[in-house]
Amino acid sequence: MALSTRQVFLAVPWLAIGLVVASIGWWQTRTPEPAQTAACPDLHVGCALQLDGRTVTVRVEGKLQVLKPFQLTVNAPGARKVQAQFTMASMDMGFNLYSLRPDAQGGFRARIVLPVCVSGRRDWVMSLEIDGRRIDLPFVTELS
Template identity: 50%
Template sequence: MKMKALWTVLPLLIIGLAAVVLWRGGEDVPTATLTLPCADLVAGCHTRLLGHEVSIGLSGPVKPLQPFQVWVKAAGARKVQARFTMEGMDMGFNLYTLRADGDGVFRARVTLPICVSGRRHWVMAVEIDGAVAKVPFSSDL
């Protein structure tokens, strides 16, 4: 009788334990999204993103079809990516992976497409180890 009770309870215990492990495991992946208004992206702007001290900037001139550089200072970051979008408009696939240079600054050369509607307002979404800072900016033309 006692053995039978054990075999009833044991599977439930295992399922419960697995659920806890999965739930805790899910928590280990940090996600956060914030908007970072930046008046002067060439000078760069600073924020805190899930414990990272982060500075984000562009080295202009920022014009379509003309390569410019995105730089991100985020000490200790493992993965830094930048995605360029327009609000309410599909501007294609503009995803760049930034590579750390000797100074620990992550950089990528970016070329933006021309907007068929003549719009200049972009959003740069910088993802740092799963956390995202969205930085609105205007291209020069």
């Protein structure tokens, strides 16, 4: 049985949908990079973390409040790509991924604005990805 042009045209959207579903499935089954978790008691003071044998420092300037911009500075000697993603455990908080830009002091910076949590939670996880290696830093936002 030969397919008519009309039948082919009708099949195209379904093929496209199938492709999208398949790629979402692939994306979700991708094994995530095993992340290490580090504690940084006070991000304003900053922390020195060990990642792959190098010392990475992380610091925040400005209040750690939702809807208010704060400055994130990461120093990672020799790093090429630094990204920070902000999530909540078992809750979709939307897309909060930032690419940090090199600053004049040899560090990386980004201006971060976190969304409000509809559940009123304040516990966030900052996942730093430095040249493909990830480190998770749990923190709690300030109320005022």
